[in-house]
Amino acid sequence: MIKLFYVPNACSLASHIVLEEIGAPYELAQVDFKTGAQLKPAYLAINPKAKVPALATDRGVLTETPAILAYLAQTHPDAKLAPLDDPFAFAKLQGFNDYISATVHVAYAHIFRGARWADSDAAIAEMAAKGPGVVAKHLELIEAEMFAAPWAMGDDYTVADAYLYVMTRWTARADIDLAALPKLADHKRRMEQRPAVQRALSQEGLA
Numbered sequence: 001m002i003k004l005f006y007v008p009n010a011c012s013l014a015s016h017i018v019l020e021e022i023g024a025p026y027e028l029a030q031v032d033f034k035t036g037a038q039l040k041p042a043y044l045a046i047n048p049k050a051k052v053p054a055l056a057t058d059r060g061v062l063t064e065t066p067a068i069l070a071y072l073a074q075t076h077p078d079a080k081l082a083p084l085d086d087p088f089a090f091a092k093l094q095g096f097n098d099y100i101s102a103t104v105h106v107a108y109a110h111i112f113r114g115a116r117w118a119d120s121d122a123a124i125a126e127m128a129a130k131g132p133g134v135v136a137k138h139l140e141l142i143e144a145e146m147f148a149a150p151w152a153m154g155d156d157y158t159v160a161d162a163y164l165y166v167m168t169r170w171t172a173r174a175d176i177d178l179a180a181l182p183k184l185a186d187h188k189r190r191m192e193q194r195p196a197v198q199r200a201l202s203q204e205g206l207a
Contacts, residue, residue: 003027005046005054008204009169011105012053015068016204017162020196022076028203066097069159081159093153096146096160104142104167107135111174132174139167143181152187165191 006012047054073082083089111131114124148154
């Protein structure tokens with residue numbers, strides 16, 4: 001059985017939602033970042049990157065959200081969470097998720113975890129202050145150029161919707177006005193109506 005290592009409300013929520021969408025059996029293992037569990041040998045043996053998500057499979061451990069989402073979609077084709085029969089469309093989906101991972105998520109990290117890049121309180125505070133505007137610009141690009149409607153990639157719900165939802169969920173924590181992005185605000189509302197999303201939020205204590 002596959003096992004997802006997660007932190008509540010972290011980017012691992014996207015993988016958690018997709019696991020609920022596909023309906024396959026899985027286990028959850030919470031990693032307690034508050035006690036530094038991610039830095040201890042037990043977890044480093046699972047994921048030397050000391051991050052979540054990590055997905056333990058019968059062939060080994062996968063890390064990085066875009067890779068895990070693609071794996072879940074490919075190993076559960078009946079769930080129809082990716083255009084697996086269209087290489088170009090699948091590449092577009094991967095490009096969407098890669099943009100979230102490499103750009104949007106990293107911009108959020110500059111707000112919440114500035115100590116990764118700086119030591120002085122002033123530098124960390126400057127990143128936290130500027131970060132919301134940077135994230136907002138990235139989300140504006142998604143709204144204007146990348147969001148196909150009604151779902152992230154168009155007519156069909158895909159794994160990209162789960163990842164996008166995590167990014168829009170974090171806007172409240174970063175004090176970003178999601179009302180200025182009506183397509184993404186509507187997407188967030190519709191995501192929260194999905195039973196799989198509701199189950200994942202409940203299991204992580206976020207409902």
